[in-house]
Amino acid sequence: MTDTLIDRRDLAFQLYDVMDTEALLQRERFRDHSKDTFDAVIETADRIARETFANHNSAADKDEPRFVDGEVQMLPEVKQAFDAYAEAGFLAGRYDEALGGMQLPESIMAACNGFFTAANPGTAGYPFLTTAAANLIRVFGNEQQRRTFLPPMLSGRFAGTMALTEPHAGSSLADIRTSASPTDQGHYLIKGAKIYISGGEQSLTDNIVHMVLAKIKGAPAGVKGISLFIVPKFRVDADGNPGERNGVSLAGLIHKLGYRGTTSTALSFGDDAPCHGYLVGEPHQGLKYMFQMMNEARLGVGFGAAVIGYRGYMHSLAYAKDRLQGRKPSEKNPESPQVPIIEHADVRRMLLAQKAYSEGGLALCLFGARLMDDQHTHPDPQKREEAGKLLDLLTPVIKAWPSEYGPKANDLAIQVYGGAGYTREYPVEQCWRDNRLNPIHEGTNGIQALDLLGRKLWQDQSHGLQILLQEMQVDLKAATSERCQPWALSLSETLQQAVKVTQTLGKSLMGGDPDPALANASCYLHLFGNIIVAWMWLRQANAAIDGLAAASSDADRHFYNGKLQAAQYFFHWELPTVAQDLVLLRNQDNTCLNMQTEWF
């Protein structure tokens, strides 16, 4: 077991050497910041995460929230952590100073939040949901809604939730049934049931602000008839003081496989008492609004998956250096001392894979956060637009790739521990269970694949894809070192084939029946995702070559050599796995599509 949540040396490399985060300091919005303030806020996040979040990660898993007499009982440490996060200013970290915020770039906020998830994903859920809900109100709420709800949410007196899913409508939001009836007092009456609502009940805050999707009576069918409502647990006066209980109630807690510290709830609206809801923005625009939050949440899911993978890697690396077991095959003397298991080639493989997945995932998610920064704060409007389009294209990858490979990393961490890894006496099994949520929530990875292949690639005449190809060219061209050149070549060749198969699929999609072209969307996501992460590794490798040339200490040389070896691992062991996807996509393989229900 190790204290390290995310390797600070690696994070600094990624933020400053690979991404040039310091360039943000030139921008108007961040002019009061400096590299020192960035580092200080990261230091604070790391410290609070270790002291206040990591301390009860295991305890909150073992002693999950209970539903007793209509109340949720939780460990007191969860509230202490939530309050510490709020008091350090992270709830409002990205907000304007005028709103009490720190005006931090997304790149830095993402890095900070990484420490909290790595330390304790269950507890980190509450503040993250709160900022996501607050963000919706900030962007789409009216003046009064912002005045009423934002201050208590950003200071941690109120928490927020996202209430989308219903028992019969999970992936298919078009089919939600929760209804909203207008009244002549300005509010709507909400009626219905929601399920899997994270943080839907807790004992942390004075109030809970649910962001609820519902259909106003007479609305159009499908997604075009969905509206967004604020539904507080306690109704509030104009100053935001909670008063009378609103008609939203806890129908039950759901018991999860992991992420146990975050309550997962079934909520009923308007069952026992009238449930007031306040329309956000225009009627029937709810899904569009919610998608802003959802896109941010998807980036957050990817980040979480990457850092839980990272955390397991840190644990298993420490264990592998410490645990003595066996000898190398070439050592035939049974009386020679046992070696640390990190000496065994297969254990190195499992550690190197974890390094490639975790640091590759981290690089991808930080890149996404930087795109958000560029989208909102780049001085050049064209660059802002381009960053937004590229982020849009990459969002399904940033959600899905780490949530596929982060759990793989955790699986390998268990295997490195061997029998010990299978016990709850060691920490990696919890990482593995916690991380298993990430391929499911905020749109399953199957949904992400459809979003990428069915929609994102073709938006705006594939402008996003063109931007991507240009950006990749920059790094491919920069890969002039002897070590990186062959990797750039193999990435470039794979990319060409992927572009070709993309064009073929595009023609099929435009040409008529979308079902066959979309049938193997998951292969496409795997192909595309691994190309993107290979690019992330090429960027790191290019930076490592520069770093190595300038390195003045053994520690530095070891660090850069490790980066290059992990890049080599990715190019030799991972990128080639897409050959299989290319074949299946090229052939529009119909094995799955043609399988019949009655044949199972």
Place this chain on the structure above:
Amino acid sequence: MTDTLIDRRDLAFQLYDVMDTEALLQRERFRDHSKDTFDAVIETADRIARETFANHNSAADKDEPRFVDGEVQMLPEVKQAFDAYAEAGFLAGRYDEALGGMQLPESIMAACNGFFTAANPGTAGYPFLTTAAANLIRVFGNEQQRRTFLPPMLSGRFAGTMALTEPHAGSSLADIRTSASPTDQGHYLIKGAKIYISGGEQSLTDNIVHMVLAKIKGAPAGVKGISLFIVPKFRVDADGNPGERNGVSLAGLIHKLGYRGTTSTALSFGDDAPCHGYLVGEPHQGLKYMFQMMNEARLGVGFGAAVIGYRGYMHSLAYAKDRLQGRKPSEKNPESPQVPIIEHADVRRMLLAQKAYSEGGLALCLFGARLMDDQHTHPDPQKREEAGKLLDLLTPVIKAWPSEYGPKANDLAIQVYGGAGYTREYPVEQCWRDNRLNPIHEGTNGIQALDLLGRKLWQDQSHGLQILLQEMQVDLKAATSERCQPWALSLSETLQQAVKVTQTLGKSLMGGDPDPALANASCYLHLFGNIIVAWMWLRQANAAIDGLAAASSDADRHFYNGKLQAAQYFFHWELPTVAQDLVLLRNQDNTCLNMQTEWF
């Protein structure tokens, strides 16, 4: 949630159409049996498994055994299940009638045991460990040991365990420290500590018979100094009646991620009281004896992994047929009814992959059981020898392939369920947790890879490999149908490349330093395993083509079409993944081997 543990239609197909289990009826040992008695015993296993094992699978997971006042408290249902298994005669199922056994073939016993593991792996652990321990005594024990211990073990009054691992010696048995000192009363005094001993304490039986590896004082170093001892919890008189408490005691329970119904214990020997142990066979031959058990246990682990995968598949298949969600991409009308999720191509992919892994794994394990039958009962002595050698070669694959792909199947089962799959209110998450043990115990899959590439391939001048190639040729040649021919061709081509790379690796291994040649052993295991399972699918496909030609009902046609589609899935989607292994092995890729500890 479904009642089906293993599809009986599939099992019958595999046993009778693919493997011709009826041929065993010609053999002397099985002459009192008939297809009817085989079917009746399978029916009994399925029924007892559903009624007495499945009934508390979830309860025993939620309410795991507790250590209270030096005793282990367990659900009463566990003892009822253990007793039902014993009363139905399964403990002695494979034994001679003279020993009260049923003289069942291994093929049938394996199938029967599959139902118990699918129903409740935790509870099934106790009888399985007991038969494994009894088998060691039967083969290597002396007359008195057999007379004393076998009757109560085969009737379920005593249970058995395997005590190998020590806190500092898991994979590396050479380093065990538990000692055995001879006395002049015939027994030895055992002193030491063991860990992860499954069933090491329980409240099911009058006595527990531990099969313990220990070193006699003055024994040679390493594996050549290990002896095997019987260490009963209670010492017994000549008639096998338990008397005085022996000096083996429970030091603590270990809390596992899954398989919670089976106690995992730390045991101490000779700490508070003298611990008597009785030497089995010759001194210093213990590891050789234990390996007989270990090889059987490895087949059992593979079988367990396959059927837990199978069980999750059955659950998720039932759910996918029932759960309505969304519409096909081509359906643009939001008011059209939602479809069962099995209609979605990506869900079909996840079900088809589960089918390919579960049924492929089952085929592999039944094939292994048949080799055991042939090894012991084939009328032709040469065939007996060949079966033994082939089984020896395939044992690491039969252990490792299902324990890699069974958990993959369970992972997909969770994904099919979506959010529901992540909750403990649905059954698939437990399958996933239970199955995670299988890549670890009885030799991690990394150890299996070294066993295959470092030892098994080269034994007896690679005679096992030659037998394998001959056997495969039979089925490759039989694949004359239009559907199967291309699959046979691709298998044959892959096989040729694998043989070539095997020869190259063999030369490196013989030539000097084994470390580089063994560094990517896990790739070799992946390559070899997928070739073997592709062969298993070709055998099934050949049989399905015959079945389809003779089919007289829609149900039959659906069944065979399903088999062919799953075979196609395996040949299009899974077998090609070994291309990557071939490249890495051919190049003796040194990425992992050359990674340095300080670079991490």
